[in-house]
Amino acid sequence: MIQPIISLIRMMHSETDPRQISLGFALGMVPGLTPLTSPHNLLALLVILFFRVNIGAAILSWGVFKVLAYALDPLFHQIGLFLLTRVGFLQTLWTALYNAPLLPYTGFNNTVVMGSLIFSLLAFYPVFWGGKFMVLKYRETLMERFNRLKIVQVFRASKIYKWYSSYSKLRG
Amino acid sequence: MKMIRWSGLIVFIVIVGLITIFSLFFLDGIIKGIIEGRASLAVGAKVEIGDLKSKIFGLRVDIQNLQVANPEEPMRNSVEIGSLAFDLAAAPLLKKKIVIERMKVLDLAWNTPRKTSGALPPRLQKKLEARKKPSELGAKAEKRIEECVLPDFSILADLKKRSPEELLKGINLQSAAFLGDYPKKVSAAKEIWEKRLRELPTKEDIEKDIKSFQALKDQRPKDLTQLPAYFEKVNALQKKINDTQKTLTTAQREFQTEMNNLKASLQEVEKLKDTDVKTVMAKLGVQIPSATDLICVLLGKEVAHKVNWALGMYRNLSQYTSKGKPKEEKEKPKPIPRMKGMDVRFPITQGYPDFLLELAEFSVRPDMKKASGVFAFERLAGELRGLTSHPTLYGKPTLFKLNGSMVGNLAKDFALAGQFDHRKTVAEDRIDLNIKELRIEQAGTRDPQAQASPLQLASALLNVNGSLGVKGEALDGRVLLNVLNPKVAVGSSAAILGDLLKNLGPFDLSLSIGGNLDQPSIALSSSATKTLTSGLENLVQKEMKGLQDGIKNVISSRMDKDLAANRNEVSGLEKLIQGELSSRLGLTSLPTGTKPKEGMKGLLPGFK
Numbered sequence: 001m002i003q004p005i006i007s008l009i010r011m012m013h014s015e016t017d018p019r020q021i022s023l024g025f026a027l028g029m030v031p032g033l034t035p036l037t038s039p040h041n042l043l044a045l046l047v048i049l050f051f052r053v054n055i056g057a058a059i060l061s062w063g064v065f066k067v068l069a070y071a072l073d074p075l076f077h078q079i080g081l082f083l084l085t086r087v088g089f090l091q092t093l094w095t096a097l098y099n100a101p102l103l104p105y106t107g108f109n110n111t112v113v114m115g116s117l118i119f120s121l122l123a124f125y126p127v128f129w130g131g132k133f134m135v136l137k138y139r140e141t142l143m144e145r146f147n148r149l150k151i152v153q154v155f156r157a158s159k160i161y162k163w164y165s166s167y168s169k170l171r172g
Numbered sequence: 173m174k175m176i177r178w179s180g181l182i183v184f185i186v187i188v189g190l191i192t193i194f195s196l197f198f199l200d201g202i203i204k205g206i207i208e209g210r211a212s213l214a215v216g217a218k219v220e221i222g223d224l225k226s227k228i229f230g231l232r233v234d235i236q237n238l239q240v241a242n243p244e245e246p247m248r249n250s251v252e253i254g255s256l257a258f259d260l261a262a263a264p265l266l267k268k269k270i271v272i273e274r275m276k277v278l279d280l281a282w283n284t285p286r287k288t289s290g291a292l293p294p295r296l297q298k299k300l301e302a303r304k305k306p307s308e309l310g311a312k313a314e315k316r317i318e319e320c321v322l323p324d325f326s327i328l329a330d331l332k333k334r335s336p337e338e339l340l341k342g343i344n345l346q347s348a349a350f351l352g353d354y355p356k357k358v359s360a361a362k363e364i365w366e367k368r369l370r371e372l373p374t375k376e377d378i379e380k381d382i383k384s385f386q387a388l389k390d391q392r393p394k395d396l397t398q399l400p401a402y403f404e405k406v407n408a409l410q411k412k413i414n415d416t417q418k419t420l421t422t423a424q425r426e427f428q429t430e431m432n433n434l435k436a437s438l439q440e441v442e443k444l445k446d447t448d449v450k451t452v453m454a455k456l457g458v459q460i461p462s463a464t465d466l467i468c469v470l471l472g473k474e475v476a477h478k479v480n481w482a483l484g485m486y487r488n489l490s491q492y493t494s495k496g497k498p499k500e501e502k503e504k505p506k507p508i509p510r511m512k513g514m515d516v517r518f519p520i521t522q523g524y525p526d527f528l529l530e531l532a533e534f535s536v537r538p539d540m541k542k543a544s545g546v547f548a549f550e551r552l553a554g555e556l557r558g559l560t561s562h563p564t565l566y567g568k569p570t571l572f573k574l575n576g577s578m579v580g581n582l583a584k585d586f587a588l589a590g591q592f593d594h595r596k597t598v599a600e601d602r603i604d605l606n607i608k609e610l611r612i613e614q615a616g617t618r619d620p621q622a623q624a625s626p627l628q629l630a631s632a633l634l635n636v637n638g639s640l641g642v643k644g645e646a647l648d649g650r651v652l653l654n655v656l657n658p659k660v661a662v663g664s665s666a667a668i669l670g671d672l673l674k675n676l677g678p679f680d681l682s683l684s685i686g687g688n689l690d691q692p693s694i695a696l697s698s699s700a701t702k703t704l705t706s707g708l709e710n711l712v713q714k715e716m717k718g719l720q721d722g723i724k725n726v727i728s729s730r731m732d733k734d735l736a737a738n739r740n741e742v743s744g745l746e747k748l749i750q751g752e753l754s755s756r757l758g759l760t761s762l763p764t765g766t767k768p769k770e771g772m773k774g775l776l777p778g779f780k
Contacts (some may be wrong), residue, residue, distance in 0.1 A: 035511070035513075042188065045184060046181075046184050047186070048180075048544065049177065049180030049181065049183050049184045050176065050177060050180045050181050050184065051175060051176065051177065051180070052174060052175055052176065052177045069511075070511065076513075077513055077514070081516070083516070085515040085516055091518075093519045094518050095518075095519055095521060098517075098518040098519075098520075099267065099518075099520060099521050099522055099523065100267070101266040101267050102266060102267075104267055104268035105268055107515075109515055109516045109517070110514065110515050110516075110517065111513040111514045111515075112511065112512065112513025112514075113513060115513075145440040163569065169185050
């Protein structure tokens, strides 16, 4: 758990493409906002692992959005209920999915699953774009100040950091 | 920059593989846990599975030793199943539909003892409380028949020992109150008539008029010219006397009517005396049971109790069955728990319902013990067909039938059958029960509760024929019991009825079930009512006549003095007023030959 977060901090301070970090953050949002056991989260996990996105950013994002999801749950239910019951032209689609093989197991007919999934898909690009913007801004303005912080300098001089650095180098 | 991370794919495959292996390895435990948890919440008591084995490739589930605890008696199981096995259809499972083509339930037993308590743990209890619907907490079946009791006849013997004076102590008698008020009525009438007498022409006035008339008659003018004025005077005076006579006659008639009414109202006392006797008997707790009460206590109460139990079972079951609804109709959203959401169901356009049990075959564990009050079966087997979550889609009603016989030839033939038809908007359910030659033998096995009962059917041979129809919420049912060779055990509190019930012949008992599921009503009728009614009347008359007569005599003796005094009061008033009116009226009689005749207006007789 600590390792990916340290890796995220290192990435923020490295030359890593900001898109990798923000994409990890946006992808981590999906399992964060939607119920964890929903099958679509396997797909999100596959994308996070298979494509070169920052896993640390994804794990951090999952934790942050999990907390947020609890607060937003009534909203997700309302969105899901609206889409599943009140949008006339979608009824045929839902009925077809409901009667198709395997698809009922996705839990698409659950109001919270549907609401949170739609919410996270709609929020995906803004979060990705916002994340990229913030990484860039951080590197431009805050990184230097962060490096000059006493606590950071103390931490970098500590044995733990040195031990971790040598361990990382060994791992490649 | 490389976009693909192949090591990530391997990690993903490893994670998914581990999850799959874990699920397969612990699948039986997971299914067992889910069934136990959900069923426990549905039943309200622990549902435990001894062993569960599933075969992924055969889609077969074998359950051994399933115990469903009784929520009312946690140390007993409502149902225990030795073995339950079923196969799931593969194709519908792809669409998340559970279709059981054939289920075998063996070694079914109920009301079996448990080693540990079957009460729900506090965590599940809390969940259950939160789920409880208002209707579950609400009404129970009609209690009238179940609560029927016989009066305590032993009180009669105690009362016989007490004197009527003692029994009447502290009781307000209506007849006494009436006689207490009666003199006031007489006084009021007297006052009114004395006032009226003062307003009527007095004796002096009448005598004066008569004298004037006599004098006028003697002073007949000789001059013919004065005759018209003379006649005018005579006629005027005669009219006045006649008017007085008429007024007095009317008053006399009115007075007589009022006196007659007063005398008649005095006769009310006799009726009030009878009412008083009834009131006294009622206050002493002496109530006469009806023949229906007798039958109700003897058998109806027990049958009504069983009917209520069956209705309760049906009501509980109906919570889990699909309500009849038109095709394509969607369920209404319900309040949802946080973070769980709500599953919206869509019309099933093709294939199978979400749940379908096509055929289940049952066989009951043979019970060799003959227990009182519990149905123990020597042989019982049956089947259930077409239990589904979507009856409209399935297109057939759910059918069930059970056939068997009871332990020790207690009942030759037991048959329970029925159907639950929830295909239409209004569900139509029907249950039929037939028991042939059910033997009741309770002599020597009377439990303390039964011993406290005044009447008990000690032995009889019953043929039970019952049917219950439920249309929507409305109930329409009938239970007919043909009771042969009845022998009645009479408790000490109803010993008086011993002779009456000794030779009770065969009779029918019918219970009509109506009302609705929340408020059922049960009415009882029996062919024995007529015979018992006449017997009961004779018995009560014989037993209570002495006591009633004694009370009536005491009331009469108390009232007689007051009654005589009141009668004298009325006679005195009658004599006084009537005498006065008669004497005044007597004075108004004109001397002979002076009364005018009809058709001779303006001419006095004797003045021709």
